[in-house]
Amino acid sequence: MRRPxxxxxxxxxxxxxxxxxxxxxxxxxxxxxxxxxxxxxINSLKSIDGTAIRLLLSLRIGECWKRVNGNFLVxxxxxxxxxLISLARLMTYLLEFHPIPVWSFFFGLILVSSPLIMRDIHQxxxxxxxxxxxxxxxxxxxxxxxxxxxxxxxxxxxxxxxxAICAMILPGISGAFVLLLIGKYEYMINALIVLDFPVIIVxxxxxxxGLIGFSHxxxxxLTHYRFPTLAMLAGFMIGSLNKVWPWKEVVSYRLNHDGxxxxxxxxxxxxxxxxxxxxxxxxxxxxxxFAAAGIFLVVAIEKxxxxxxxxx
Numbered sequence: 001m002r003r004p005x006x007x008x009x010x011x012x013x014x015x016x017x018x019x020x021x022x023x024x025x026x027x028x029x030x031x032x033x034x035x036x037x038x039x040x041x042i043n044s045l046k047s048i049d050g051t052a053i054r055l056l057l058s059l060r061i062g063e064c065w066k067r068v069n070g071n072f073l074v075x076x077x078x079x080x081x082x083x084l085i086s087l088a089r090l091m092t093y094l095l096e097f098h099p100i101p102v103w104s105f106f107f108g109l110i111l112v113s114s115p116l117i118m119r120d121i122h123q124x125x126x127x128x129x130x131x132x133x134x135x136x137x138x139x140x141x142x143x144x145x146x147x148x149x150x151x152x153x154x155x156x157x158x159x160x161x162x163x164a165i166c167a168m169i170l171p172g173i174s175g176a177f178v179l180l181l182i183g184k185y186e187y188m189i190n191a192l193i194v195l196d197f198p199v200i201i202v203x204x205x206x207x208x209x210g211l212i213g214f215s216h217x218x219x220x221x222l223t224h225y226r227f228p229t230l231a232m233l234a235g236f237m238i239g240s241l242n243k244v245w246p247w248k249e250v251v252s253y254r255l256n257h258d259g260x261x262x263x264x265x266x267x268x269x270x271x272x273x274x275x276x277x278x279x280x281x282x283x284x285x286x287x288x289x290f291a292a293a294g295i296f297l298v299v300a301i302e303k304x305x306x307x308x309x310x311x312x
Contacts, residue, residue: 002071013032014075014077014083015079015083017080018082018083021080021174021176022083028175044072045211047069048212088189099246104246104287104290106180106244107294108293118231121234124227128230131228131232131235132234135239138239140239152187157199157203160184160188161205165210166178245268248266
């Protein structure tokens, strides 16, 4: 039986998970693992099944709530939501006024996350190598083929929520990273800032349904095809580095919904080329510094997780 102070601590663990999910490259699932609530989270999500739905429809609310560990889920989700809303404005400011250091930080986060995932692949086989290559190729293709802004209709927002929420139950890949890759990271950050409730509600619904569905699917995949799955995730992150490369050259422009000219397509360039085409300082020193900070953060999280596992 949890006491009030236990739920307060649980709430702050949710806050930590939400903070991680705002940053591309840091997984909320990893934070859940470090703070010791990962297994309870997975088991609670998997308990939202046909039996739980039948209990709810028959108005046996108490039994349903107990079956899905409702107090736990609501407390954690409340912490996550609090963190997402409070950090959204900060991330928007940083991306607008300090883009190169921020993207460099993200680059470092994602760069080091891939080998950390591969470290858990204890036996490399042909299928694992092939999965790694496929993941890298698919991710890179997405970064060069997709426009910088994907559709904003509510159906696509629902899909984004369902896809990004995988990070909640899969340590090693970030929900913010997934949104970044499909061009909806800044869009969802802005929706949180201005409290665009239709977008937030649809996205949250996608998250909820995706969370329930993927908790079963991913659990089965990781049980039966763990090493190829991890290899594909690692390759996916390597291939996506093109998306967070700090220096971009705009290839073409378009008009947004407000009639303002914004970039439509861009490509990654070297810092010297960036200086030539934009006339802006490429900030190489700060780029290296913040990329190193991102690497340090992920390694520190991983070391903390290893230490806690050894204590258990």
